[in-house]
Amino acid sequence: MAYSHDSVADIRSESFPDYEARIEDAYIEGYDPASLGAPHSSLHTRKLWFGLGLILxxxxxxxxxxxxxxxxxxxxxxxxxxxxxxxxxxxxxxxxTLTLGFVLIASSRKGYKEYRKRTGRVN
Incomplete structure (x- = not known):
């Protein structure tokens, strides 16, 4: 029987699958993270603070x-x-300044909105 690349399985991906660990996977059921300390918070982004400064x-x-x-x-x-x-x-x-500020704030909240959609959490 001839050797064929089509019949060989991808041993690396089957033996060592890549798991994407997320912080919310380790949350206790019913835990509601505080906004400031949560890693998914928009308050950690520079875009948000620069946008708020422009609004001011x-x-x-x-x-x-x-x-x-x-x-x-x-x-x-x-x-x-x-x-x-x-x-x-x-x-x-x-x-x-208001236009730039609101655009920066909206773009800084993209990660938080993705987190809410992924997990279904409201906070």
């Missing part, structure tokens, strides 16, 4: 647009009238 930075644009709107309504006194420019720049800054 949107306050600068809000203040700038409020200043521009107030200067447009009540006047600027002896200063050069830049109220429209301040209003537009403030609104642009708000839109850009």
């Amino acid at each position: 930075a949107a306050l600068f644009g809000i203040g700038l647009s409020v200043w521009g709107a107030a200067a447009h309504i009540w006047g600027t006194g002896t200063q050069i009238d830049l109220s429209n420019r301040l209003l537009v720049l403030g609104l642009i800054e708000v839109a850009v």
Whole structure:
């Protein structure tokens, strides 16, 4: 009988199967991990914190647009009238930082959403 590669089994994968160990496999039934200490938490990602920082930075644009709107309504006194420019720049800054912040937060939560789908847990 001739030697054929088709009839040879993959001994390595049959003898030593690769098991993917997950942390939730070791959880006791009914255990609900705390958000901060859980390894699947989004709080461990840099994207989340950078996104939250960008949302906080949107306050600068809000203040700038409020200043521009107030200067447009009540006047600027002896200063050069830049109220429209301040209003537009403030609104642009708000839109850009909020958009980037929410996109970063949504992308940082991808691992947590995958964990929830895989395990069916809510925390």
